[in-house]
Amino acid sequence: MFKKIAIFGVGLIGGSFALALKKAGAVERIVGVGRHSATLERARELGIIDAAATSVADAVSGADLVLIAAPVAQTAAVLASIAPHLQAGTIVTDAGSTKSDVVLAARAALGSKIAQFVPGHPIAGREQNGPDAALADLYVGKKVVLAPLPENTERDVAKVAAAWQQCGALIHRLSAQQHDAIFAAVSHLPHVLAYALVDDIANKPHAADLFQYAASGFRDFTRIAGSSPEMWRDISLANQGALLNELDAYLVQLTRLRGLLAAGDGPAIEAIYSNAQQARHSWISAIEAAEQQNKEGGD
């Protein structure tokens, strides 16, 4: 049971965390911090937070747990604002989509208090944002990656894990570097590819004709290009190194496939398509089996 949790950013991610913990009866009091008083007021109306903090000092004082769920570009500033008020016994965690840069910022901001920071990343989202999009069951069956630091105590890591588990999430552990390499491949690169395709088409002189004939395959392929440009600019830059690695590997792959297409090499093209189809099929089957298991386990 948490006595007091402070949440920086009471939108989809922070708000859903709050609602889930309240639903689970796992927290006594939640205070919210944010740049917009209207958003905090809305979060209070929705029962996400019990009160808006009057200051960072007020928010952090006496908190068991602080969750930073503000836009990633603000993480360093939020950490710096917290640092002077951070008491022993308070654990800080975050929900950012990249981890190496957050760890760097946390070391710079928290200094000798770095052991109190347990980096995290819940793998959940919706197209909507803000407190009104928050859902008590957003994290049910979803993965939360924790990327503990060598300085963290197991007890603190376990406490952060327990909070997410109360939200229904499944805990995974990776190093910050592993995390960033993995998400560069399966999340950040696909976003770059989708944005690049839509921008490419939109800039052609006959863009209107092209969009007119785009169908459901295009719609699904480009869904992630509907995501927030600011957020994905920040993620792209925050994970620059790993993303460049993946992008370069993909450019090699695409250039190879271009060569096969130019050569009219049907069997080699089919081998690539077929390997992809089979890999995706196995992946979907594994997901569906896991979902089924979670459902049965939850009943």
Next chain:
Amino acid sequence: MFKKIAIFGVGLIGGSFALALKKAGAVERIVGVGRHSATLERARELGIIDAAATSVADAVSGADLVLIAAPVAQTAAVLASIAPHLQAGTIVTDAGSTKSDVVLAARAALGSKIAQFVPGHPIAGREQNGPDAALADLYVGKKVVLAPLPENTERDVAKVAAAWQQCGALIHRLSAQQHDAIFAAVSHLPHVLAYALVDDIANKPHAADLFQYAASGFRDFTRIAGSSPEMWRDISLANQGALLNELDAYLVQLTRLRGLLAAGDGPAIEAIYSNAQQARHSWISAIEAAEQQNKEGGD
């Protein structure tokens, strides 16, 4: 009203065409042709066709309309098999995803009878295939592109258009070249990109780790990589020229974006993402408005 329609390939595309025309009361008799007698028998059981033709001559004889909805790789062979039996007054059309190559094959196969061939492409699909996947309303509100030849009479083109309109489809006209350039950009290229990404990930030594953390964005982005490898090998090769053009433009775009990422140029990256997001948003809004209009018009 059609007296007799012959359909080569009684799966999703051909079967849905048959069911829709029967539902509309627009045809007296439909005969099916295919390589597998079990499939034809199943189509007969499902009421898709009235009979399986005993030969191509039998199928084509006395038909008002012949639809070629067999896998695209068979189109040339089907056209060649039809040619000797093709009577004046019979119109032939097809449902292939590429058009320039089909026109070339039709000219070679039909020779002086080329005026009887009206190339077509219904923009509709499902993940399932075969006669059991056929739906009477598959084409309702969907686009069908006709790519008439200079030799076609307006009356014949109008007849093919009327058949698709009876299925509920909206008729568009493009030249074969326009068609192939457009679909290279909005359909064929996205398939290549999705196959390439999944194959790239599947071939990495830590593929299992990567797939484990892939989430809903990846799932939608790669849905089209679940499509038939044989079919997409054939489409890629059939539309090789236009697809290479689009792939090259995309490689230029991606290389430029790579440069911006390496330079850490946040504003330029955000401009691309933002342009893509806005273009996609406008496109989705236009689709939804059109769907709404179709719905109201259909009530």
